[in-house]
Amino acid sequence: MIYLDNSATTKPYPEVIDVMKKTMENYYGNPSSLHRKGVEAESVLKQARSIVANALQCKPSEVIFTSGGTESNNTAIKGVAFQYQERGKHIITSQIEHPCVYDVCKQLESFSFEITYLPVNQDGQVSLEDLKAAIRPDTILVSIMHANNELGTVQPINQIGTYLKLFPKILFHVDAVQSFGKLPIRMKEWGIDLLSLSGHKFHGPRGIGVLAKRENLLLHPLLAGGGQEGGYRSGTENVPAIAGMAKAIRIYEEKRGKEITKLEALTKRIREGISDIPSLVINTPEKDTAPHIVNFSVPGMKAEVLLHALEDKGFLVSTRSACSTKSDEPSRILMATGMKRERALSAIRVSVGVENTLEEIEAFITALHECVKNIRPYMNV
Ligand SMILES: Cc1ncc(COP(=O)(O)O)c(C=O)c1O
Structure with missing residues (x-):
C-alpha cells in the first residue's frame, strides 16, 4: 500500500518510536516528583521544551505541551475568550478553519461571543482588506490557520500579523498544525501571540501537541488541577510523547x-x-x-x-x-x-x-x- 494521506497523519520516524520506548522504560518518573526519578523525567521534559522553543524561536517558558492540535486550538481560543471577555467579546476567524477552531467559535457564540467568519476567495485565501474591515473596538482575538488541511492554501499570516501589531490588545492565534516543518514560521516577526502544533503531523507521536504562548499573555486554562505547564494545562505530562515529538523536530531540523x-x-x-x-x-x-x-x-x-x-x-x-x-x-x-x-x-x-x-x-x-x-x-x- 502506498500511503498518500499525510495530512491526516504521518508515520512516526523509527527514531521517534525508539526514543519513546526508551523514555517509557527509563524515565517513568513523574516530572513533578521531588525524588531522583522525578528529576530525571523533568530533565527530559526540559530538554524537549528547549528543542521546541528553539524550533519556534521562542523561550522555553513560552511552550505549553498539550494533547495535540485540537487541545492547543481550544486552549488558545477559549483561553483568550474567557480571560479577556471584559475587554470585548468579538472574535475574528475564517470560514475555512479546521473544526477545532471553527466549532469552538460556534460554541463561544452560545456564551454570547460574536464571531466574524471571514470569507475566502476561490483559492481559499482570506483577504487582509476583509480582516481590516472586520476589526471592531471590542475585538479581542483573530484566529487564522497557516496552511489549510483540505486545500493546502497558505494564508497571508505575515501580513495579517504585521497589521495586527497596530492593535496591541487584539491577540493573534495561528493554527500551524499543517504547516509546521513544511513552511517557515516566524512567531515573533509575524506578531503571532499563540501558535498551535500537533506531533503526529510531522512524524512524531499522536496525542501530543504544543501551544506556544507569548509571555505575559494570560489564558483562562481549560484544565484546572495540579498546575503543570505553568498552570495553563494541568495533568501529568506525557513525557514519552513529548520526547518523541522533540525527536521528530530534531530530525526535521537535520533534514531541513x-x-x-x-x-x-x-x-x-x-x-x-x-x-x-x-x-x-x-x-x-x-x-x-x-x-x-x-x-x-x-x-x-x-x-x-x-x-x-x-x-x-x-x-x-x-x-x-x-x-x-x-x-x-x-x-x-x-x-x-x-x-x-x-x-x-x-x-x-x-x-x-x-x-x-x-x-x-x-x-x-x-x-x-x-x-x-x-x-x-x-x-x-
Ligand atoms: C489544520 C488542523 N488543525 C488542527 C488539527 C487537529 O490536530 P490533532 O489531530 O492533533 O488534534 C488538524 C488535524 O487534522 C489540522 O489539520
Whole structure:
C-alpha cells in the first residue's frame, strides 16, 4: 500500500518510536516528583521544551505541551475568550478553519461571543482588506490557520500579523498544525501571540501537541488541577510523547530544506501527471500552497467511489467531501471557495510525505488515469 494521506497523519520516524520506548522504560518518573526519578523525567521534559522553543524561536517558558492540535486550538481560543471577555467579546476567524477552531467559535457564540467568519476567495485565501474591515473596538482575538488541511492554501499570516501589531490588545492565534516543518514560521516577526502544533503531523507521536504562548499573555486554562505547564494545562505530562515529538523536530531540523524540496517535487509531478485527465480540476491553487497537498475533483464522480478504486490499486488517499454527520453534505471548506456542490462532492485530497518516492507518484498517476477511465461510464453525467 502506498500511503498518500499525510495530512491526516504521518508515520512516526523509527527514531521517534525508539526514543519513546526508551523514555517509557527509563524515565517513568513523574516530572513533578521531588525524588531522583522525578528529576530525571523533568530533565527530559526540559530538554524537549528547549528543542521546541528553539524550533519556534521562542523561550522555553513560552511552550505549553498539550494533547495535540485540537487541545492547543481550544486552549488558545477559549483561553483568550474567557480571560479577556471584559475587554470585548468579538472574535475574528475564517470560514475555512479546521473544526477545532471553527466549532469552538460556534460554541463561544452560545456564551454570547460574536464571531466574524471571514470569507475566502476561490483559492481559499482570506483577504487582509476583509480582516481590516472586520476589526471592531471590542475585538479581542483573530484566529487564522497557516496552511489549510483540505486545500493546502497558505494564508497571508505575515501580513495579517504585521497589521495586527497596530492593535496591541487584539491577540493573534495561528493554527500551524499543517504547516509546521513544511513552511517557515516566524512567531515573533509575524506578531503571532499563540501558535498551535500537533506531533503526529510531522512524524512524531499522536496525542501530543504544543501551544506556544507569548509571555505575559494570560489564558483562562481549560484544565484546572495540579498546575503543570505553568498552570495553563494541568495533568501529568506525557513525557514519552513529548520526547518523541522533540525527536521528530530534531530530525526535521537535520533534514531541513531537503524534505520540503522533495515534497514540492512530488506534488508538482502529481499536478502535471493528472492535468490531462478529462474534466479533472485541480482545486489546490498553484501558488501560496503547502508543499504536501494536492486536492482535485472529477465533477460528477463520487469521491468515495474513486477513493476505493484507488485503494483497490494500492493507493491510500482521502476525501473530505463529506462531513461525518451528514454523509451527503459537501465540505464546508470547499464550499466556502464558491465551488459548485458537484465539484466539492467529488474532491480527493492527496497528501505526500517524506517516505514517498517519485516512482510511487508515477504509479499513482497511472492508477488514477485508469480508475477515472473505468468509473466514467457509470457516471450519471
Ligand atoms: C489544520 C488542523 N488543525 C488542527 C488539527 C487537529 O490536530 P490533532 O489531530 O492533533 O488534534 C488538524 C488535524 O487534522 C489540522 O489539520
